Structures are given as structure tokens and as C-alpha cells.
Amino acid sequence: MSATAVVTEAGTRAWPVPLSQSRTVAKLHSVTKRYGQTTALDDFSLELRAGEVVALLGPNGAGKTTAVRLLLGLISAKQGSVRVLGRDPRDADARTRIGAMLQVSRVPEMLRVREHIDLFRSYYPDPLPVAEVIRIARLEGIAEQMFGKLSGGQKQRVLFGLALCGNPDLIFLDEPTVGMDIESRRALWDQIRSLSAAGKTVLLTTHYLEEADMLANRIVVINKGRLLCEGTPAEIKHRVSGRRIRCITQLDAEFLATLPSVVDVQQDREAVVILAEQPEKVVREMLLRDETLHGLEVSAAALEDAFLALTSEPGQAKA
Amino acid sequence: MATNGIAIPVPRALSLGYYARIFRKETQYEFVRMLRTRAFSLSVVGFPVMFYLLFGSSNRHNMFARYLMPSYSCMGVVSACLFGIGMGIALERAQGWLDLKQASPMPRFAYLTAKTISCAAFALVIVAILVALGVTIGGVTLTAGEALKLAGVVLAGSLPFTAMGLLVALLVPPNAGPGVINLIYLPMSFASGFWMPVDYLPHWLQVITPALPTYHLAQLALHIFGYAQPGSMLIHWEALAGFTLLMLGAAWIIFTRSEAKA
Numbered sequence: 351m352s353a354t355a356v357v358t359e360a361g362t363r364a365w366p367v368p369l370s371q372s373r374t375v376a377k378l379h380s381v382t383k384r385y386g387q388t389t390a391l392d393d394f395s396l397e398l399r400a401g402e403v404v405a406l407l408g409p410n411g412a413g414k415t416t417a418v419r420l421l422l423g424l425i426s427a428k429q430g431s432v433r434v435l436g437r438d439p440r441d442a443d444a445r446t447r448i449g450a451m452l453q454v455s456r457v458p459e460m461l462r463v464r465e466h467i468d469l470f471r472s473y474y475p476d477p478l479p480v481a482e483v484i485r486i487a488r489l490e491g492i493a494e495q496m497f498g499k500l501s502g503g504q505k506q507r508v509l510f511g512l513a514l515c516g517n518p519d520l521i522f523l524d525e526p527t528v529g530m531d532i533e534s535r536r537a538l539w540d541q542i543r544s545l546s547a548a549g550k551t552v553l554l555t556t557h558y559l560e561e562a563d564m565l566a567n568r569i570v571v572i573n574k575g576r577l578l579c580e581g582t583p584a585e586i587k588h589r590v591s592g593r594r595i596r597c598i599t600q601l602d603a604e605f606l607a608t609l610p611s612v613v614d615v616q617q618d619r620e621a622v623v624i625l626a627e628q629p630e631k632v633v634r635e636m637l638l639r640d641e642t643l644h645g646l647e648v649s650a651a652a653l654e655d656a657f658l659a660l661t662s663e664p665g666q667a668k669a
Numbered sequence: 670m671a672t673n674g675i676a677i678p679v680p681r682a683l684s685l686g687y688y689a690r691i692f693r694k695e696t697q698y699e700f701v702r703m704l705r706t707r708a709f710s711l712s713v714v715g716f717p718v719m720f721y722l723l724f725g726s727s728n729r730h731n732m733f734a735r736y737l738m739p740s741y742s743c744m745g746v747v748s749a750c751l752f753g754i755g756m757g758i759a760l761e762r763a764q765g766w767l768d769l770k771q772a773s774p775m776p777r778f779a780y781l782t783a784k785t786i787s788c789a790a791f792a793l794v795i796v797a798i799l800v801a802l803g804v805t806i807g808g809v810t811l812t813a814g815e816a817l818k819l820a821g822v823v824l825a826g827s828l829p830f831t832a833m834g835l836l837v838a839l840l841v842p843p844n845a846g847p848g849v850i851n852l853i854y855l856p857m858s859f860a861s862g863f864w865m866p867v868d869y870l871p872h873w874l875q876v877i878t879p880a881l882p883t884y885h886l887a888q889l890a891l892h893i894f895g896y897a898q899p900g901s902m903l904i905h906w907e908a909l910a911g912f913t914l915l916m917l918g919a920a921w922i923i924f925t926r927s928e929a930k931a
Contacts, residue, residue: 419768422772423772424768424771424772442683442774442776443774445772445773445774446683446774448772450769450772450773452765452768452769452772453765454764454765454768454769455763455764455765456760456764456765456766457764457766458702458761458766460701460702460705461698461701461702461705465698465701468694468698469694469695469698470773472690472691472693472694472695473691473773473774473775474773474774475683475687496705509769512769516773516774522772
């Protein structure tokens, strides 16, 4: 053990990641994936180490789902390599230790929740007991119901339960809380935390920075198929030190974007929201050019703004 | 040996029992699901039964009551396979459910087998009901041997139409599925003698009839009751076998192409 630690330390001196001595359980290595003209992933690399919860954060169409589908062996890439638990993800042997929650638009509705669980358990050599799945996914009281009769949040919980049926070591959750109300979302967060506490490795995709912040040890921000940045939630939030300017002005967005230190310009109903590193300079310039400007507010950037800034201006955000 | 049980889980060879359990559960739940999906079960079982009640009872004790029993059985198996397999797989594929199953260690073969067996089971239910109606309402007399032979032909017929359903599932967009399948299946069943003997059909239709797989299936089923057109039955078996291979081959090519693109 100690010998390994020494080697690791020597080999990665300039690599201050605390979990680096952990075993890599899944890896995408400089993968490029194209669908016709569109590039879903562009020279993208991702590594999951044993026991960590990684959030893949990005807006819709960023390539998050493509990354998950590659790791599950549902699609393959011509460029780059994909390894999961030391194997090709298409290998059935690797799949017996993986659980997945995907974005499924419809699940066979005429099976009861318990029947769905019973069926998925049969796919795995060492499944969790039915009662255990029901308990972890909080399906008490709806186990005997037909899937089609469930509410949106309940359906997501069943899909979460199905991902756990095989007692997996590695779990992929693709937008697990989409369509859930606040309460179910928080409950699912608790369940994901308890998976992490049980030593499972979790990759979750989300477009909520808050969710990534709440759950992950490490956040990987992705947009247009490219890695923007990665780090602990605290590191990601500190990437943007800018502030948020909100006002009603006649100046157009294109012009505002050219002002010094502006990172992002968004229209919010009748007002415009500007994210800038040096708000004083921007406000001075705007007041000079537009006498009708009113409703001015300057505040600290919220998490969502920080995320917007990261994804909209990769060049500046990286620097 | 005993220590293996407590040791850290090591990837181990999956046993035969594990696979047997997957096949059993997959088939069991597929059949239950189809049965509970009334849009499927009622139409697939209901149509041949309803038509037999109409035309079988009105032709009591004459040739048609006896003729329609095997021919509607063929209609049952064809619609069960085209709708069950074709629509079933197309929908599950489009809705992302198939992805979730594929991400699990379940072998693809189990999925296909479960669907095929379930459709064949539906076909057998249809045969049983039609034979029962034939004997009671239609006044048909038949031996147990004839009934078993009919069941056998229908079971064999589930294979070519499962293969066709598979191709349909890969080719047809799911929301167009029911329309396209009806467009294939209704004219084909009419032109193949499911509703009346082929000799009664317009001459131009009789020319294309031998090109239809449904015709060959119908001839095999009708042969049991002495209504087949003269000639060797072997050619019909060969035609169905050839059709099955053609459908599976085409499905395989399309599937591997889409896999390569993915």
C-alpha cells in the first residue's frame, strides 16, 4: 500500500487532487463523437475514481448524455477510448456491476412497480432484495401500482430503484431529478448521498449548478462537447468573481457585450442582466450613453450566473 | 469453496440458472404486459374472434365455417407478430426503454425470445378460441389431430412474421407504426385467402398471391382441412423459410448499420 502511495505521489507532484490515489473505475479518454454534422463530444476526457460523486454539468445539448451513453456502451466512438471497470463497456461482465438511470420518455405502463423491480433484479447475478430496493428508492405504498398510474416524480423514483436493482458499484444517473418537484428532488439528493456514503461511485448529469454543488465531490463543466473546467464545487464557484448588473436600458445587447469586462448579457423580461468582472466601468459607460436608464441593481453573481458565464464565454472563463 | 461466498465479489462465470431465470422472467412479464395492454390484446384476439362470430355462425355447417377457422388462425398469428413485435420494439426503442434494458446485462437474445414466445402464445390462444367457436357455433367437426396440426402450423408461422415484425420495427417510425402495419397486413391478409379462398379473388390478384408469405402460411393451415390449392406443401414451407431468412437478413443489415453509426 505504502509503496503505491509513494509512486503515485512522485508521479503526480503537480496534480493536487486529493482522490488521486483512488482506483480509476471508468474513463473516457479524448473521445470525439459526431452525429452527422454536429459534434456531440470534442476531444473529451473524463475519469471517475472509486467512491467519488462526479457531476457532469452543462446546458441542454452540451454532450452530457452522450458521455453517459458512451460509458454504458450504448454507443461507440470512432476516436478515443472508453473503459469501464477495466473493460469495454459493451462487455456483459462489466454491466453486471453497473446501474443506470436514463431519460426514458415512457416505461411499459402495464406492469406493477414490484414486477418491474423483480424483472430487473433477474438481470443481475447478485441483486438487492426487492424490499431493499423499495426501501432505498422510497417506493413503499406504490409497489403494487401499475407504472402508468404513477406521477412524474414517482416514475423517476422507480427508475432510480431500477438502477439499484443489481447492487451496482458504479451508478450513472442521467438528469435524475428532471421533472421532480422540490421535495422529491431533495429526497433523491439524500438517496444519492447515501449511495456515496456506501462507497458507490456515482456519475450524475445535471443542468442545475445547485444540484451539482449539493452532491458532487467534483464538478466537470461541459458545453458544446468540450470540457470547460473541472474542480471541487468551491473551485467552480470561484471561477467567476464577477457581479450582476440589472437595469432597464435602451442600449442593445450586442453593444453591451462589447463593454469592458462583460462576460454575459441576458434579456430578462423588460430588463437586461449583465455579468461583468468590473461592474463600475460598465455602469459608468451605460449611464453616459443612456439617460433613460433606470431600475439599476448591482449584486453578487448567483450560482446560475456563474454557470452561465462559464458556458457562454469559455475563453474568458478559462483564463 | 465455502470461502468464496464471503470473499470480495470477483467477476464470476454466469451460470446457466442465471440465464434461465432471465429468459423465464422476461417472457413471463412480456406476456403479462401484452395481456394487460388492452389496445393490443383486445384487437389481436378480438378481431379474428369477432369476425368468426359473424361469418362462422352465419355459415353454420357449411364449408366456410370450417374454412375460416384455420384462415382466421393465420390472421391471428400474423397480426400478433406484426403488432406485438413490430410495434412493441419500435415503441420501446423510441421511448428509450430499450436503451435502459441494453445498459443492463440482459442478453439481447432474451428480449427477442421473450417477445417471440409471447406473440406465439397469443396466437395459440386465438387458435384455441377459434377451434372452440368452430366446434360450437360453426358446427365444425374436427379431430384432435387436426387441431394440434393447426396449432403447430400457427406456431411455425410465428417465426417468419416475428422476423417481419423485427424489420418493421427497425424501418418504420413508431408514430406511423399502426398505420403502416395495417397497410401491410390488411391487403396481404385479403389477398392471401384469409377471408375467402384464393380462387374467389379477382384474377389479377391471384397472380401476385404466391409472392405473399401470408398465402403460403394460409395454404399450410388450410391443407390440414383439405382446402389447400393442389400441389406439394413442401414449396410453402420453403417459401416461409426463405422469407424468414430474407427478413432476418435485412433486419440484421439495418441493425448493424445503425449500430456502426451509433
